[in-house]
Amino acid sequence: MDYLVILIAAVFVNNIVLSQFLGICPFLGVSNRVSTSIGMSGAVLFVMTIATTVTYLLHHYVLLPSGLEYLRTITFILVIAALVQMVEIVLKKVSPPLYQALGVFLPLITTNCAVLGVAILALGLDNGSLLKAVFFAFANSLGFGLALIVFASIREFLELANIPEGMKGVPINLLVAGLLSLAFLGFAGLV
Amino acid sequence: MAKPIDQQQNFFKGIVKENPVFVMLLGMCPALGVTSSAFNGLGMGVATLFVLLMSNIVVSLVKSQIPNKVRIPAFIIIIASFVTIVEMVLEAYIPFLYEQLGIFIPLIVVNCLILGRAEAFASKNTLKSSVLDALGMGLGFVIALTVLGAVREVLGNGSIFDWKFVSEDANTLILFILPPGAFIALAYLAILFNRLTLKTA
Amino acid sequence: MVRNESTLLNMVLALIVITVVAGFSLGYVNDITLEPKAKAKLAKKMTALERVLPDFDNRPVSEILLVKVEGAKDSVEIYPAFKEGAFVGAAVVGASEKGYSGLVKIMVGFEPDGTVHNIVVLEQKETPGLGTKMKGEKFLRQFRDRHPANFELKVTKDGGEVDALTGATISTRAFTEAAQMAYEEFVKNKELITTTDR
Numbered sequence: 001m002d003y004l005v006i007l008i009a010a011v012f013v014n015n016i017v018l019s020q021f022l023g024i025c026p027f028l029g030v031s032n033r034v035s036t037s038i039g040m041s042g043a044v045l046f047v048m049t050i051a052t053t054v055t056y057l058l059h060h061y062v063l064l065p066s067g068l069e070y071l072r073t074i075t076f077i078l079v080i081a082a083l084v085q086m087v088e089i090v091l092k093k094v095s096p097p098l099y100q101a102l103g104v105f106l107p108l109i110t111t112n113c114a115v116l117g118v119a120i121l122a123l124g125l126d127n128g129s130l131l132k133a134v135f136f137a138f139a140n141s142l143g144f145g146l147a148l149i150v151f152a153s154i155r156e157f158l159e160l161a162n163i164p165e166g167m168k169g170v171p172i173n174l175l176v177a178g179l180l181s182l183a184f185l186g187f188a189g190l191v
Numbered sequence: 192m193a194k195p196i197d198q199q200q201n202f203f204k205g206i207v208k209e210n211p212v213f214v215m216l217l218g219m220c221p222a223l224g225v226t227s228s229a230f231n232g233l234g235m236g237v238a239t240l241f242v243l244l245m246s247n248i249v250v251s252l253v254k255s256q257i258p259n260k261v262r263i264p265a266f267i268i269i270i271a272s273f274v275t276i277v278e279m280v281l282e283a284y285i286p287f288l289y290e291q292l293g294i295f296i297p298l299i300v301v302n303c304l305i306l307g308r309a310e311a312f313a314s315k316n317t318l319k320s321s322v323l324d325a326l327g328m329g330l331g332f333v334i335a336l337t338v339l340g341a342v343r344e345v346l347g348n349g350s351i352f353d354w355k356f357v358s359e360d361a362n363t364l365i366l367f368i369l370p371p372g373a374f375i376a377l378a379y380l381a382i383l384f385n386r387l388t389l390k391t392a
Numbered sequence: 393m394v395r396n397e398s399t400l401l402n403m404v405l406a407l408i409v410i411t412v413v414a415g416f417s418l419g420y421v422n423d424i425t426l427e428p429k430a431k432a433k434l435a436k437k438m439t440a441l442e443r444v445l446p447d448f449d450n451r452p453v454s455e456i457l458l459v460k461v462e463g464a465k466d467s468v469e470i471y472p473a474f475k476e477g478a479f480v481g482a483a484v485v486g487a488s489e490k491g492y493s494g495l496v497k498i499m500v501g502f503e504p505d506g507t508v509h510n511i512v513v514l515e516q517k518e519t520p521g522l523g524t525k526m527k528g529e530k531f532l533r534q535f536r537d538r539h540p541a542n543f544e545l546k547v548t549k550d551g552g553e554v555d556a557l558t559g560a561t562i563s564t565r566a567f568t569e570a571a572q573m574a575y576e577e578f579v580k581n582k583e584l585i586t587t588t589d590r
Contacts, residue, residue: 014493019370021224025303028216070279070422073297074271074414081267110267113220113301120294166386170216171378178374185371188492257406260398265410272414276421283428286436290515365522365559 003135010139012187016114017147018180023114027148028173030108037152039098041145043106045138047087048115051080052137055119056130076119077110084110114144151180198323205327212335212377213384217304221295222336223373229352232340234288235295236333238281240325242273243305243332247325250313266309267300274300304332342376343367441471444501444510446480448473459581468577472585479504479586485514486574491566493517496526498567500574504586507539511571516563523563531557540575 014020017027023044030040055076063069088106091099109115118140122133154176163172211217218239226232249269257265278296281289289296299305308328313321341351347368349357357363366372434453441452452471459468469485481504487497497515500508513527525531534555535543545568546552547561556564 021220021370021373022298024219024223025216028219070275070418071415073275073278073300074268074418077267077271077300078264081264108303110301113298116301117294117298120297166382167378171382171385174374174378174381178371178378181374182366182371185369253410257410258398258403261403261407265406268407268410268414272418275418279421279425279429283425283432286432293517369519 002132006132006136007139007142010136011143011146012184015143015147015184016118016140017144018177018184020117022117023112023144026108026112026114027144027151027177028170031148031152031155031173034149034152034156037148038145041141041148043087043091043109044112044114044144045141047080047083047109048118048141048144049134049137051076051083051115052119052122053130053134054079054083056122056133059123060130072120076116080115080119081110114140147180147184151177154180198320201320202323202327205324205329205331206334207331207388209328210331210335210384211304211328212332212339213381214388215304217307218302218332220298221302222332222339223370223377225292225295226336226340226343226373227368228344228348228350229337229341231288231291232336232338233333234285235292236329236336238277238292238296239299239302239304239332240329242270242277242299242302243308243329244322244325245273246270246305246309247313247321248318250309251316251318251321254314262314263306263310266306266314270305270309271300304328339373339377339380342380343372346376347372440499440512440514441473441483441501443512444483444499445471445473446475446501446503446509448475448480450474452483457581457585459577468573470577470581470585481509482578482585484574484578486570486572486577488566488569488573490562490569491516491518492523492560492562493519496563496566496570498570498574500571500578502575502578505539506541506575506579507537508535508571508575509537511535513567518560518563523557523560525557525560526563526567531555535571540572545569545572545575 010016016022017024026040026044031037058075058079059069059072063072063075084106087109088099091106118137122128122136125132125136155173158172158176167175205211209215212219212222221235221239225235246266246269250266253265274297277299278289281292281296308324312324316324345351346364347366349355349361349363364372367376437453445452450473452473455472457470457472459470471483472479473481473483481502483499483501485497485499487495489495494517495515496513496518498511498513500511503509511532516524516526518524518526544552545554547554547556547564547568549556549561550565552568554564554568
């Protein structure tokens with residue numbers, strides 16, 4: 001039950017992009033094609049889940065016992081940076097086409113605040129456990145993927161639309177994101 | 192460097208021509224996430240300005256000592272250190288702001304603006320240019336966040352810097368304080384900004 | 393622009409030096425901010441206590457009573473207040489996870505007979521402009537000088553007597569749940585807190 005609540009909350013009610021404003025950079029930057037947005041979501045899913053697992057363990061078994069909690073930010077970001085490098089190397093070997101599509105954006109995951117944000121938020125869960133934290137990260141990456149892919153699909157249609165000169169580019173994208181966020185507001189109170 | 196940098200232009204580019212929020216779309220997460228009031232926007236802007244300035248100074252000082260291949264991790268450590276310092280200082284001396292900004296304080300470390308300036312500017316330029324670059328970019332960020340926060344607070348809460356100018360029971364456009372309002376307000380500000388800068392150009 | 397050749401030795405060396413310098417400077421800043429941080433937390437608690445309790449002359453913070461409650465992560469904090477040796481009331485921290493965005497934590501000050509003296513909100517992440525109005529005078533006024541035994545701490549929609557905040561019934565529900573929990577803990581532990589010597 002707990003897990004179902006976490007899942008629904010993370011994907012719909014408190015969507016990480018549309019209501020928590022984490023991971024806006026890739027959300028606006030990698031959303032012009034549905035195909036790339038799917039790849040990006042996959043990469044985030046992978047990195048976010050593993051990163052949270054590692055950071056949760058580090059926090060509970062290294063930082064907390066030794067009273068070094070204040071090094072949280074610095075350790076977490078280093079873990080994430082290292083993980084991204086590994087994903088990049090693995091992708092290059094395993095799936096060159098995907099690497100071609102995502103190559104430019106993979107380094108961006110390091111500065112994707114959603115990954116660091118979820119790793120930190122996962123520490124503050126009630127009655128937290130490792131399993132819960134990992135599931136929380138997984139659910140949030142699904143939420144990220146949903147927002148990104150829906151947004152990319154809308155943007156593909158926008159290309160054919162007749163948009164006033166002054167609103168082309170950034171403003172229209174932000175407005176679409178705003179409306180999408182408004183739609184997600186409808187899920188409020190679901191859990 | 193091949194040609195000397197015009198320092199005045201170097202400073203002002205961050206405020207108008209290359210404004211990090213309105214033009215470059217950097218640091219969007221805090222720009223949207225904490226700007227439900229003008230004060231929060233200002234606080235976040237100043238915290239970011241501090242980290243940006245300090246990391247630009249340190250990066251430009253040590254740039255020649257750092258091997259090329261590990262420069263990004265090195266920059267990240269430098270930035271993360273200053274962010275942690277800001278976090279501790281805020282918690283100790285301005286606990287109110289610390290609570291308001293919440294998770295967005297540690298997230299300054301992943302603000303693309305800071306790593307972007309360290310990599311694209313401070314690692315290639317002199318200390319003086321880097322300081323001016325950081326001040327210009329940082330001020331541009333502060334101004335953008337404060338304006339966005341002010342617009343959202345005025346429309347959504349009928350107040351500015353916590354000074355209320357409508358009655359307690361008045362109906363305000365709450366939408367602008369809610370998440371969708373952040374996107375919408377920023378969209379219209381970007382349109383306005385584009386218009387103004389196009390005219391002067 | 394001069395860039396160093398990257399060799400394994402100087403890469404490792406550079407990173408180690410940076411990490412060590414960063415680690416030590418953070419440790420140093422942590423040391424000097426440790427005391428102000430604790431002070432800031434204490435000051436916040438003291439202002440909250442002064443606002444919710446009747447006049448007192450003891451130090452409730454040092455006489456705190458921690459009660460373990462089943463199912464809750466943290467134990468409940470109860471701060472007894474005395475004036476000239478007589479029990480004048482107690483502040484109880486109540487919490488609910490059912491807020492619009494999670495935790496709502498409040499401090500309720502009770503007079504010796506259980507009447508609510510005042511309430512302050514300690515922590516909340518509710519929607520600005522809607523749920524955050526629970527911190528407002530207009531909302532808190534309705535609880536003052538009421539006795540939870542004959543003032544049901546539930547939203548009017550749910551058959552209680554608390555007027556919900558406009559557009560923030562969920563936040564109000566969490567608030568009343570936290571207040572109810574504080575009241576129950578106050579009644580349960582009254583014997584324990586009214587005695588001066590523990």
